[in-house]
Amino acid sequence: MNFHYDEEAIRYLKEKDAALGAVIDRIGPIERPIDADLFSALVNNIVGQQISMKAQETVWGRMLAKFGAITPENIQRATVEEIQQCGLSTRKATYIHEAAEKVITGECDLAALRDMSDKDVIDKLSQLRGIGKWTAEMLLIFSMGRPDVMSWDDLAIHRGLRMLHHHRKITKELFQKYKRRYSPYGSVASLYLWEVSVGILPEMKDYAPLTEAEKKKRLKQRKELKRAEKQTL
Structure with a gap:
């Protein structure tokens, strides 16, 4: 399911946004799979924190x-050590086991989340x-x-907005402006901003100021280029 x-x-x-509209036309439909099983998705998200997709x-x-099946019952029956043996840190394994216990005891009612507002969800x-x-x-x-989620904490969203609208920095105020513009379809806008952020359209660049490391790298490249030019004269 997508x-x-x-x-x-x-x-x-x-x-609402001609620049985003042009990107939508060029990229076309985006198919992103979803996991409708909220517990399974929750566990998978904990697994994926701070590691590569692979x-x-x-x-x-x-x-x-x-x-x-990654169910609360199957996970709760396992020990933290058994969960950890799958390649997880003790911390992540503990979080996953605790989440299973709280779902089983009813302290965290995942089914009830379906009827809550985004903020309440x-x-x-976040209590887990x-x-x-x-x-x-x-x-x-x-x-x-x-349909209407756009995350301030997502650095790729910041990058996508910088590339799309030629901003050097996305301030909170600027972010809120775009969030209001894209509402009630912030999630769809996010899908396209993520695509932009990974360079799917190669002519689009990031307008953020260079970091000190990037400045040093470019200076080194220029020096090497000049040295190579002198050697060819």
Whole structure:
């Protein structure tokens, strides 16, 4: 199952932002899979924190092989050590085990989240150790399919906005302006901003000021180029 959006969302975004509309036309439809099982998605998000996508897929495959379906019951029956054996840190394994226990005891009622506002879902999920605001927002999009989520804490969103609108920096005020512009389809706008941020359109560049490391790298490249030019004279 993919994140669902319709032609009305596309029409609205193109009407509100010509630059984004041009990107939408060039990229075309985006298909991003979602995991409608909120507990499974929650665990997968904890697994993927601060590791590469490839490493996440490897660990997730081991968990599926070891536990079968990633359900609160299967995870709660395991020990933290058994979860850790899949390639997780003790901290992550503990967070996952605690989440399973809280779901089983009813302290965290995942089914009830379906009827809550985005803000209330974020507040509730953030009470779980290992789940911060950004992770909760990603669960809103990629598990619950919520249509209007745009994360201030997502650096790729910042980069996408800089590249799209030629900003050197995305301030909170500027971010809120775009968030209001794209509402009620912030999640769809986010899909396209993520695509822009990874360089899918090679002519689009990031306008953020260079870091000191980047400045040194460019200076070194210029010196090497001048040296090479002298050698050819």
